[in-house]
Amino acid sequence: xxxxxxxxxxxxxxxxxxxxxxxxxxxxxxxxxxxxxxxxxxxxxxxxxxxxxxxxxxxxxxxxxxxxxxxxxxxxxxxxxxxxxxxxxxxxxxxxxxxxxxxxxxxxxxxxxxxxxxxxxxxxxxxxxxxxxxxxxxxxxxxxxxxxxxxxxxxxxxxxxxxxxxxxxxxxxxxxxxxxxxxxxxxxxxxxxxxxxxxxxxxxxxxxxxxxxxxxxxxxxxxxxxxxxxxxxxxxxxxxxxxxxxxxxxxxxxxxxxxxxxxxxxxxxxxxxxxxxxxxxxxxxxxxxxxxxxxxxxxxxxxxxxxxxxxxxxxxxxxxxxxxxxxxxxxxxxxxxxxxxxxxxxxxxxxxxxxxxxxxxxxxxxxxxxxxxxxxxxxxxxxxxxxxxxxxxxxxxxxxxxxxxxxxxxxxxxxxxxxxxxxxxxxxxxxxxxxxxxxxxxxxxxxxxxxxxxxxxxxxxxxxxxxxxx
Numbered sequence: 001x002x003x004x005x006x007x008x009x010x011x012x013x014x015x016x017x018x019x020x021x022x023x024x025x026x027x028x029x030x031x032x033x034x035x036x037x038x039x040x041x042x043x044x045x046x047x048x049x050x051x052x053x054x055x056x057x058x059x060x061x062x063x064x065x066x067x068x069x070x071x072x073x074x075x076x077x078x079x080x081x082x083x084x085x086x087x088x089x090x091x092x093x094x095x096x097x098x099x100x101x102x103x104x105x106x107x108x109x110x111x112x113x114x115x116x117x118x119x120x121x122x123x124x125x126x127x128x129x130x131x132x133x134x135x136x137x138x139x140x141x142x143x144x145x146x147x148x149x150x151x152x153x154x155x156x157x158x159x160x161x162x163x164x165x166x167x168x169x170x171x172x173x174x175x176x177x178x179x180x181x182x183x184x185x186x187x188x189x190x191x192x193x194x195x196x197x198x199x200x201x202x203x204x205x206x207x208x209x210x211x212x213x214x215x216x217x218x219x220x221x222x223x224x225x226x227x228x229x230x231x232x233x234x235x236x237x238x239x240x241x242x243x244x245x246x247x248x249x250x251x252x253x254x255x256x257x258x259x260x261x262x263x264x265x266x267x268x269x270x271x272x273x274x275x276x277x278x279x280x281x282x283x284x285x286x287x288x289x290x291x292x293x294x295x296x297x298x299x300x301x302x303x304x305x306x307x308x309x310x311x312x313x314x315x316x317x318x319x320x321x322x323x324x325x326x327x328x329x330x331x332x333x334x335x336x337x338x339x340x341x342x343x344x345x346x347x348x349x350x351x352x353x354x355x356x357x358x359x360x361x362x363x364x365x366x367x368x369x370x371x372x373x374x375x376x377x378x379x380x381x382x383x384x385x386x387x388x389x390x391x392x393x394x395x396x397x398x399x400x401x402x403x404x405x406x407x408x409x410x411x412x413x414x415x416x417x418x419x420x421x422x423x424x425x426x427x428x429x430x431x432x433x434x435x436x437x438x439x440x441x442x443x444x445x446x447x448x449x450x451x452x453x454x455x456x457x458x459x460x461x462x463x464x465x466x467x468x469x470x
Contacts, residue, residue, distance in 0.1 A: 243366070
C-alpha cells in the first residue's frame with residue numbers, strides 16, 4: 001500500500017460522502033463513491049499498457065475493501081471528464097463564495113498520486129503510458145473552477161513522477177528499486193543524436209563521481225588512440241569494452257551506462273548504442289533449456305549496444321540453479337560478437353568479486369572495474385536540489401538547515417546498502433506529498449507557498465534523525 005495514495009484517497013472519499021449528504025443523488029441512483037470507483041477503473045484502463053485488470057483488482061482490494069469489482073462497474077474507458085469529478089466540480093461551483101474545500105481539487109490530487117505511484121513503484125512492473133497520464137491530469141486541471149495555484153501544484157506533482165523516470169541527466173540514478181526496461185519505441189526517433197562533446201559534457205555535469213568520470217574518460221581516450229593507430233596501420237593492444245560497475249544503489253551506475261552506450265556509438269565502437277537493462281528475472285527461466293532462449297532474446301535486443309545486468313551476482317547461486325545457463329549463454333555471445341556487443345555487470349562490491357571469481361571465463365572477460373563511491377552529504381544536498389530545480393521549488397531556510405543536519409547524521413550512520421540518490425528522490429517525493437496535504441485545504445495559495453518546501457513538509461525522521469533506527 002502506498003501511504004500517499006491512501007491519504008489522498010481517504011480525503012477524497014470523505015469529501016464524496018460529505019457532498020452526497022448535501023446533494024441529491026444522481027437520477028440513476030449512483031453514489032459518488034460508486035462513480036469514483038468507475039472513474040478510477042477508467043483511469044487505470046487509460047494509462048495501463050498491460051495488466052489493467054490485475055492492477056485495478058489490487059486497488060479495489062487494498063483501498064476499497066473489495067467493494068467495487070470491475071465486473072460490476074459500468075465503465076466508460078475513454079473520452080470525456082470522469083463523472084465523479086464533474087459532480088464534485090459542479091458542487092464546488094455552487095459553493096464558490098464559501099470557505100468550503102474545493103472537492104474537485106482533491107480528485108485531481110488523488111489521481112496525481114495514484115498515477116505517480118504506478119510510474120515509480122518498485123513492485124508494479126507493468127508499463128504505464130506517461131503521456132496519457134499527464135494529458136489526463138491537465139484535462140482535469142483545465143476544468144477546475146478558478147484554481148490556478150492548485151493547478152500549478154498538481155501539475156508539478158504529476159510531472160514529478162515522470163521526471164524521475166525521464167531525466168537521468170540530473171546526476172544520479174532516478175530509478176525506483178530495480179530498474180525497469182525501457183522499450184526501444186519509447187525513444188523519440190525525431191530527436192537529433194547528441195554529439196560526443198555533448199555526451200561528455202553530460203558526463204562531467206553529473207554530481208560527484210569524480211573517480212568514475214576519470215575512469216570513463218581514460219577508457220574513451222584509449223579507444224580514440226586505438227582507432228588512430230588502427231587507421232595508420234600500427235600495432236594496437238586489445239581494449240576490453242566490457243565493464244564491472246561496483247557500488248551501492250543510487251550511485252549513478254545506470255545513468256553512466258546509458259551515457260556510455262551513446263558515447264560508444266559516437267566513437268564507432270557500437271552500431272546502435274542502445275542500453276538494454278536486465279536483472280536475474282529477465283534472464284533466468286524455471287525450466288531446462290528455457291533460460292538460454294530467454295537470455296538470447298535479451299542478447300539479440302542488445303546487439304549493437306550494451307547489455308546492462310544489475311545485481312549480476314544473483315546469477316551464480318550454484319547447485320542446479322539455471323543462472324549458470326544464462327552466464328554461459330552471455331559468455332558465448334561476448335566471444336562471438338566481440339565488435340558489436342558490450343556487457344556491463346553491476347552490483348555490490350563484495351558479491352560481485354565472488355561472482356567474477358566463480359567462473360574463469362567471467363574473470364578473463366571482465367577485467368576493468370569502475371567503483372561508484374557513496375555520495376557525500378554535500379553531494380546529496382545537491383541531488384535533492386536537482387530534484388527541486390525543474391519545478392522551481394526550494395527549501396525554506398529552516399527546512400534546509402534540517403536537511404543539512406539530517407544528511408550529516410545520515411552519512412555518519414548509513415547502512416552497507418545505503419541508497420544514495422534514491423534516498424534523496426524518496427525524500428523529495430515525500431516532502432512534495434506532505435506539502436500537498438498541508439496546502440490542499442487552503443483557499444488562497446500563493447506561488448511562493450507552492451514553490452517552497454517548509455520544515456513542516458519534512459518527515460519527522462529528518463527533523464529528529466537521532467531518534468531514527470539505524
